[in-house]
Amino acid sequence: MKNSSMVMLYIDSSEKRQRVDGDELFEEEFEEESTTTDSFDNPVDSSGDVYDYTTGGESLQEPVEDETQRDRSHEPEDGFSDEFFEEQSDEEGDGNDMEQCENLTSNESDMEEEADLEDQQCDILSTLRKLPNDPLFQDGPSIAELTVSVLSVLIKHSSPDALKIDLFGVMNVAFKTRLFPDTQYQLKKLYAPILIPMRQHLFCKSCYEYAGCTQKGKDAPVCPKCKREVKKSVKDENFFYTSDLNSTFKNLLEKNSARYNGKFLETPSSRGEKDEKLFKDVADGSVHLKLRGRFGTDINTYNFFGDAAPAFEASKKSIFSLMISPNFLDKADRCHQVTLGAIWVGRKEPPMDIICLPFVKDAARIATHGVDWKDHDGKERNTKLLPLVAIADTVARPKLIGSAVHNAPFGCFLCHHPNDECGQAYNRFTVRDPAPTLRSHQSWQRDLKEAIETGEPTRGVKKDSIIAKLPGFEIPENVGAEAMHAGDIGHTKTLLKIWSANYRDPFYIFSPYKRAKIDEYIHNVRLPSLSSSRLMTGISDFRTWKASQAKTWALHLSLPILTDLQQTEHLAIWGRYISAYWRLCKSSISESDILEAQLLLEEVSHGHQLLYGKTAMTSNLHQTLHWPVTVTRLGPLTEYTAYPYEGKFPAIKRDVTSTKGTSQQVMERALLREMLPIAAEELLQEDLKDFTLKILERKKRKLACPPEVRGARKEETASFFKYHKAVVNGYVIRSFESQKYKNTDKLGQ
C-alpha cells in the first residue's frame, strides 16, 4: 500500500521559522511578562500554516454562548475554602508573582504554622545523640552506633516496629544492658525529632473542606465551613500525611553540597555547532526561561508527580502519593532522589485538591523566602525553589489540573481537538486539517472563566485547580506530555494489539511462524547497553510487558526484527514514530530535531488513520503529536517521564506492614530512610560508617533509556530506521542469522 499523503516528504523547515535570540527574549520577559515565546517562534503545523508553539496561537474560536448559564461559582466542589479562592482571585493576569506567593503564605494559621516550624528546626539527631557513646567492649561500637547501624538494616528491609523491638530486646539481653530501644514507646521517642517534618492533615468529610493539620497539645482543627471540630476517622478516610518541603530540600541541598561544591544553579545550555538552540535539560525550555524572568536567574526547580496505586493485593484500597524530584542535581542522580511529599490511603477517590493544598502552600513559602541551608564549608545559603513540571498519567492528570478526562469532548489538555464520537463515547482523535489550535495559559484561563460562569465544562476545562496556585505555575505549559504512559505502554502496546488482533489482516504478525521467529530474535539478541534492564519476554506476552520492556521493544528491537516480517508501509509508519521518539529522548535535542520529529509524528498520525482506520486514533497517539512542543517548553522528554516515580511505588508498598495506619507507616519510614544516612555520616566511626552507608545506598540501576542518551554517535542513531540493521551504542546488529552484535569499528562503519 503506497500513499503519497501518508509518506510525506520532509519540508525544509528552516525557511519557515524565525529564531529569536534567547537573551533578548529573556530581557523582554523580565521587564514585562507579556508574551511568551520559545527560542523559535513560528514552527509550521501540518497544514503549512504558521503558529506559535508555546502560546498555541491566540487564534482561538469564539466561545459558543451557552444560554443555560448558572452561577455555581460559590459551590464548594473543590474542597478548599472560599476565602482561599478570594485570596487568589486577583492572581490572574500579569500580577506580581512575589505578591502572589506572599498571599499564599499570609493567612493567620499559616503564619502560626510557619512559626511552629521554625521553633521545631531543632537537631533531628538529638535523641540519637543522647544514646550512650562508650564502647560496649574494647574497640567495639557504642550503643548509639549499633542502634543507628541496626536501624539502617531494618529500615532498608522495611521491617515492622515489632521486629525492631524484638531485635533490640535480644541485643539488650546479649549485651547485658537496657539501653537499646526495645519498647514501642522508646522507639517512637527516638524517631520523634526525625519525624518533625511529617504532618497529619484533616479535612471535613461532609463539607470537603481542608481543616488544617493536627498539632500535639492543641485543639483539633475546625472545619472552616460548618465550624465543627474535625477528628481523624479511619472510616471516613479524612486524613493524610505530608512531609515539609522546606526540610526535604534543606536535607537534599546539605547532603549533596560537598559533591556539587555548593553549585546547584540550573543554567541553560550553550548553542550548537550551527548556532542552533540545544535542548539538553529542563533549563533550556521556555517555561524555565520564563521563571528566570519572573523570579530571578538564580532559581532552582523541581518536578512533582501525582498518582495512585493499589495498596494491597485483595482490597480496593489505593495509595495516592505526591512525589517530588529536584532538577538541580545531575540527571543520573535525580531518579534516586525522588521523595515523598504527601500520601493518602483510602477506598474512594483521592481528594486531590485537598491533598495538594499543603504542598502548594509550602511551595509558595520556599518560592518567596527560599530554603535556608548550610553548605559543606559551613556557609549560610538561601536557595529559591520553584515547581517546574507536573507529571501525571491520563487518569490522574484531569483531576490534578481540573480538565475533562481524555475520552470526553475536548479531552486533550494541550490542544483544542474536539474528539470524535465513536460508539457511545467521545474517544477518538482523528486527524484534523488544519490542526486544532494549541492551548495556552491565556486560553485556559478564558475557558476556565466560562466554565465557572456556566457551571459546565468549557472546551475541556472543568474547574479551577489547586496546582494553578503554585508560584509561577501555568496550565497547560507546566504540565508534561508524558512519554511512558502515552508512548511505551500506550501507543506501542496498542499497535501490537492491532497487529495481533485478526489473522485475516495483511499486517497480522501473530501467526505461529512469525511469532516463533520474533521470539527467537528477542531471546537471542543481547543489547550491550541494556544488560541490566528488565529482560524481555516473548512477543506472545506483550500484554503483560512492563513499560520499560515495551520501550526496549520499540526503540531497540522492533524495527530490525520486523524488517522481514511486517509489510513495508506499516513498518514505514512505525519507523517514523521510533525516529521521532528517539530524537526527543536524546540528551541533546536541536531545533531541527524538534521540527523533524513534529513532521514525522504528523506523518505517523496520517498514516495510522489511513492504515488502521479512525477507530485506531487513540488519545495516546494524539498526545505524541504534542511531544515536540513539550520539549521546547520543558526540555527532553526523558526529564519528566513517570519512570522514576512509578518505580518508587513498589518501595512504598513494601513499607506497608500492617493494614492499620497504612499512610502513617509509609510516611514515617520514608522520612527515616532519608534521615538515617545523615545520622550514619555524623555518628558512626569509619568502618561501621562505610558499611552502614553502603547498606543505605540505593542501588543504581541502569534505566532502559535510549542508547543515544549514553553516547552513541548522533549520525548513527538518526539513521536508525533507514537500514536493515540497528546501531546501538556503537554496536551494530547487522544480521539476525549471526544473532550476535559486533563492534562498529571492526565493521568499518
Place this chain on the structure above:
DNA sequence: GCTATATCTACCTCCTGTTA
C-alpha cells in the same frame, strides 16, 4: 514519663453451602 495491656482494623485462610 513510662509500661503493659486492651482494643481495633482489615487482610488472609479455611470451611460450608449453593449452583450448574
Place this chain on the structure above:
DNA sequence: TAACAGGAGGTAGATATAGC
C-alpha cells in the same frame, strides 16, 4: 463434582488507655 460466593475465625500491628 467443580466452581464459586460468603461468612467465620485467625492474625499482625497500630493505637488508645489505665495505672504505676
